[in-house]
Amino acid sequence: MKLTLGFSPCPNDTYIFEAMVHGRIDTEGLEFDYFMADVEDLNHRAFRGLTDITKLSCYAYSFAADNYLILDSGSALGYKNGPLLIAKREMTDAEISVSRIAIPGKYTTANLLFSLAWPDAVSKTEYLFSDIADAVLDDRADAGLIIHETRFTYQGKGLIKLADMGQFWEEMTGMPV
Secondary structure, three states: OEEEEEEOOOHHHHHHHHHHHOOOOOOOOOEEEEEEOOHHHHHHHHHOOOOOEEOOOHHHHHHHOOOOOOOOOOOOOOOOOOOEEEEOOOOOHHHHHOOOEEEOOOOOHHHHHHHHHOOOOOOEEEOOHHHHHHHHHOOOOOEEEEOHHHHHOHHHHOOEEEEEHHHHHHHHHOOOO
């Protein structure tokens, strides 16, 4: 049986799926047509039922749960590794609420967490996750919500952390993100 498989190009996804898609493990007769895409693109493909197996934002799952099941393995949850809100300068909560925010997608868990922390912030623009820091640097956004490996490189571009959305979630719930 051949199944479609979608995952993001972030290192933990490519590591998780590499052996499976390259035939390095016994898949018990299953074959895969795979593709890599941005997480928000994967979310939208899942909403339309275009993939058999897919990476999906935890938040997006609530919109696709009728058609997908969460697998026993493959999730990337943890402490101290959530999305970060970054900017060129310090900002107050009131300033953040009225600022232009670059987000990695409407249905990303990052956007959900940001919306919980700043429910009045409505000026959001979606960007490819890897373009968010540049959107802030180029003044297309006042602040940006970064995910994946950008969490480890933003300081090298002269940007600062305003908030750690993972820490916000952990303090609110005691759960990993």
